[in-house]
Amino acid sequence: xxxxxxxxxxxxxxxxxxxxxxxxxxxxxxxxxxxxxxxxxxxxxxxxxxxxxxxxxxxxxxxxxxxxxxxxxxxxxxxxxxxxxxxxxxxxxxxxxxxxxxxxxxxxxxxxxxxxxxxxxxxxxxxxxxxxxxxxxxxxxxxxxxxxxxxxxxxxxxxxxxxxxxxxxxxxxxxxxxxxxxxxxxxxxxxxxxxxxxxxxxxxxxxxxxxxxxxxxxxxxxxxxxxxxxxxxxxxxxxxxxxxxxxxxxxxxxxxxxxxxxxxxxxxxxxxxxxxxxxxxxxxxxxxxxxxxxxxxxxxxxxxxxxxxxxxxxxxxxxxxxxxxxxxxxxxxxxxxxxxxxxxxxxxxxxxxxxxxxxxxxxxxxxxxxxxxxxxxxxxxxxxxxxxxxxxxxxxxxxx
Numbered sequence: 001x002x003x004x005x006x007x008x009x010x011x012x013x014x015x016x017x018x019x020x021x022x023x024x025x026x027x028x029x030x031x032x033x034x035x036x037x038x039x040x041x042x043x044x045x046x047x048x049x050x051x052x053x054x055x056x057x058x059x060x061x062x063x064x065x066x067x068x069x070x071x072x073x074x075x076x077x078x079x080x081x082x083x084x085x086x087x088x089x090x091x092x093x094x095x096x097x098x099x100x101x102x103x104x105x106x107x108x109x110x111x112x113x114x115x116x117x118x119x120x121x122x123x124x125x126x127x128x129x130x131x132x133x134x135x136x137x138x139x140x141x142x143x144x145x146x147x148x149x150x151x152x153x154x155x156x157x158x159x160x161x162x163x164x165x166x167x168x169x170x171x172x173x174x175x176x177x178x179x180x181x182x183x184x185x186x187x188x189x190x191x192x193x194x195x196x197x198x199x200x201x202x203x204x205x206x207x208x209x210x211x212x213x214x215x216x217x218x219x220x221x222x223x224x225x226x227x228x229x230x231x232x233x234x235x236x237x238x239x240x241x242x243x244x245x246x247x248x249x250x251x252x253x254x255x256x257x258x259x260x261x262x263x264x265x266x267x268x269x270x271x272x273x274x275x276x277x278x279x280x281x282x283x284x285x286x287x288x289x290x291x292x293x294x295x296x297x298x299x300x301x302x303x304x305x306x307x308x309x310x311x312x313x314x315x316x317x318x319x320x321x322x323x324x325x326x327x328x329x330x331x332x333x334x335x336x337x338x339x340x341x342x343x344x345x346x347x348x349x350x351x352x353x354x355x356x357x358x359x360x361x362x363x364x365x366x367x368x369x370x371x372x373x374x375x376x377x378x379x380x381x382x383x384x385x386x387x388x389x390x391x392x393x394x395x396x397x398x399x400x
Contacts, residue, residue, distance in 0.1 A: 008398065010048065010056050011115055013108070013135075014125030014147075015063035016041045018081060018088075022285050028072045029064060032261035032283045036316040037063065037149065039286060041125050043209040044147075045086065047390020048123075055085035059111050061104050061130070067095040078107070089115075101130045108134035116142050121397050127152050129171060132178035145397060146179060147186040147206075151195055154309040186393065189335040191311040204396045207337065208319035209389045210380040225297035225363060226255040226279075230289045231317055233262030238302030238331075240264070243271060244352035245302075246278070251363050257292060259284045293324045298362050298369070301330040304350050310334050318344075319384060325377035327369040329358045343376035345369075 016038050017025055026033055049055055064071040078092035089111050093103035108131055116122065118141040124131055125147045135144055152172040176197065185196060185203040193203065227246065233239050239262075246256040258268055259281040272278040281292065293299065299321040303310075311334040318336065321328040322343060331354070332346045345362060347354030362369045382388070 008052065008394075009117065009120045010052070010123060010397070011059065011112075011120060012041075012045055012048070012056055012123050012125070013059040013112075013131055014041050015128050015131075016060045016125070017062055018083060025062065025064060026283075026285065030070050030072070033064065035286050037126065039211065040149070040209055040316060043211050043386040044389060044393065045083075047209065047386035047388070048394060049084070049086065049390070050387045051390040051394045055087070057115055058083070058086055058088040059091065059108060059115070060088055061091045061093070061108075064095075066097050066100060071095060104130035105133040109137075112138065118142070121145065123147065123393075123397075126150075127175045127179065129175060129178075132175060136178045136181050138181065143183050143397065144181055145184045145186060146182040148192060148196060149188050151192065151309070151312050152176070153195070154312065184396070186396075188314045189312055191335065195312070202396070204392065206389055206392070207314040208316050208384065209386050210319050210323045210384040211386065224253050224255060225251065226257050226295065227298045227300050227359060228257045228292055228296035229300050229302065230259045230284075230292065231301070233258070233260045233264040233268065235264055236307070238304045239268070241304065241352040241355055242300060242302040243268070245355035245359060247275070248352070248356050250360050254363065255279060257281065257296060259289060259292060293320070293326065296326060298359065299324065299326050299328050300355065300359070301328070302355060303331065303333065305331045305333050306350060319380055322376040322380045325373045327362050327373045328376060329355060329362065343372060343379055345372070
């Protein structure tokens with residue numbers, strides 16, 4: 001059959017869960033779960049379907065920890081479910097270390113053999129080892145695109161166990177070996193090209209996807225303004241700088257809202273007990289975080305521009321923050337392209353003083369901050385929305 005007359009078929013593969021099951025999965029987890037990858041994948045899937053005007057098939061597995069320490073289900077069932085009209089094939093397993101990964105790889109391989117035909121496109125989200133093993137032996141008449149949001153060598157940045165580091169290094173070597181099967185890549189930053197050994201293979205830059213948000217509440221800047229940070233509460237992500245900056249803020253009626261989970265929780269709770277202006281909400285679902293964003297005056301990402309990994313990272317909260325229509329304060333990270341600069345308040349230096357200066361500036365210039373927030377929202381909703389990114393990906397796969 002002539003390739004031009006062959007219907008465009010796409011199968012999506014990734015560690016995701018149904019959009020309406022976040023609370024139940026969180027309830028069965030010991031600690032937090034990372035919701036950002038799930039949001040990214042569903043936004044992209046919806047964008048692809050809007051572009052193709054038909055549903056796609058999905059192969060997934062639950063992105064949860066092992067039993068019993070991290071997740072309270074010993075056996076994860078194979079199941080088939082629908083998201084809209086899209087059919088999702090969920091790969092189950094016995095939820096124990098090593099057994100889990102082996103079963104998922106084997107089952108995913110069988111599903112791919114069943115679903116894929118010559119000329120089809122497979123889009124794989126992330127370098128998840130069981131799924132990489134499943135695609136490694138796919139015939140060359142299937143086009144494989146891998147979306148890389150984090151370099152494998154920067155997983156487990158906070159891990160100090162020598163054994164864990166050794167196992168991670170061994171796995172990373174396998175990851176790169178399996179990635180040799182990829183025909184093309186989608187990368188979050190341009191700097192990823194070299195370590196990912198992209199070479200002459202086609203690649204597409206996609207920093208993130210903007211989801212739809214309700215209109216911003218402009219009154220939030222004028223009455224008891226609240227600064228919000230939502231995300232991982234690890235010290236390497238700058239939470240200490242944010243706490244220091246807020247405690248030195250000129251506006252004594254302002255509040256600091258923090259939600260998330262991580263090693264800094266104990267210090268945040270202790271400060272909240274001493275200072276009623278600091279509010280700690282713990283780990284929240286995406287809908288609850290969105291509700292807080294709508295009420296906050298200013299959104300802050302205190303991640304410093306330190307460490308090699310910042311070149312290979314575009315924080316998903318940057319897109320979420322901008323889409324809310326609120327002013328955003330952050331450090332100028334290397335992985336954030338220059339086109340975003342006009343819409344953000346960049347803190348100078350690496351210490352808390354730069355954050356403090358911008359926090360005071362935003363409160364002193366509410367009209368400017370409101371207009372900048374609205375411009376940021378307009379920029380990402382027009383250029384980075386799910387349909388725009390879905391169209392870019394489909395055109396990239398078609399070689400257009």
